[in-house]
Amino acid sequence: MRLPFIDTADKAHRRRKINHTAEVEGKPIVFTTLVNMEVLKVIREGCRGMLLDMFGTFVHPLEEELGIKSNHRIGRFSDVSKSKEYHDRIEAINFSLVHDDGQSNRDLDSAEVILVGVSRSGKTPTSLYLAMQHGLKAANYPLIPEDFERQRLPAALLPHRKKIFGLSIQPERLSEIRNERRPNSRYASLDNCRMEVSEGEAMMRRSGIRWLSTTTKSIEEIATTILQEIRPERLIY
């Protein structure tokens, strides 16, 4: 159960829900991120759940260590929406959308990361995650059979090698994913997936591009690895 926007002592009386749950279903575990101490006090008083204070637990030792008091202000997420960082993050999301799947070569200079890989290797969700979570302008570019024939990276990418990171995937898993999209197509066949993955990896090796296999990795892990490898200068979050 989520109880968001508890920002006044008045609204804190919604802790009734906690005690009601305690009565009906057993003692609930309550995770709180409240920062206003008066509001927290209301929740705490007579609370029949186990209360875990995700912020306060660390704010108090930090106050002592740093020798300054937290102002315990609520609504920092609203402040964020007026900041340059937030503006840049929205810009990054828009950039990544416009530069999804090689849709645009314009402005690749301002990309901070360019992902390459065969179709359905995980480029799109990873690009959007890098933009949303880390405020990075992340373009992505598919490697297609024409590239394999030419045995060269798409020409538009050549000046940007330092920002390129490759995604690969096990052919068996790729075939499964593609079959959901286009069942029984040549595109989804295991043979074709094997060929594309092998050609894609050979090209990345030849071009000196760092890459990883996304087969058993979550977006979060893929993004963390990319940040470690590419080390973009600007990193908001």
Place this chain on the structure above:
Amino acid sequence: MRLPFIDTADKAHRRRKINHTAEVEGKPIVFTTLVNMEVLKVIREGCRGMLLDMFGTFVHPLEEELGIKSNHRIGRFSDVSKSKEYHDRIEAINFSLVHDDGQSNRDLDSAEVILVGVSRSGKTPTSLYLAMQHGLKAANYPLIPEDFERQRLPAALLPHRKKIFGLSIQPERLSEIRNERRPNSRYASLDNCRMEVSEGEAMMRRSGIRWLSTTTKSIEEIATTILQEIRPERLIY
């Protein structure tokens, strides 16, 4: 400084970086999410930073409360990538991309949220956030001058009123945002923005659609409000 993937006692010797920082720049504050106790022990021993244990601090009381031991397993993010929830989340991201900006009317039945609002009111980042963070299939649909002339919601949306949520914005802020895109255009002019916002809000009121103003809100707050109002049946995160 980020030190990811510290998953063996061996790699934990990277805590040298912590002590080096302590020497050169002063005592650092170290936030850790390590769950393997052996690895944590290596970091803790002789650590000259202030160590805040974001997981362990809560895991221990939870173990006591629940009367069970955490298995302290690392790599849960990798497990996630094999789960149905993860698969659904990737599907949600793809759905939201395909249904961005009214691009497709197909399959609106399976949308869990449909956002409407004038161009640049915040629909796209909010849809992608709902998909990425909460695994929701979120479509979005622009309200355009043609809709205002007809004084009706786009026909494709009429069967889905319960899932619709509106975003509005102050005309002054909207004009700023649009001017970055298309400077000095009629589209970005304050007069036109005033007209569109006023017509948009009138239409939402008339159609009984819940809505909020995004002017001073972050994506996180907008998404939380939408979840509160729409209460989708399926909510992964």
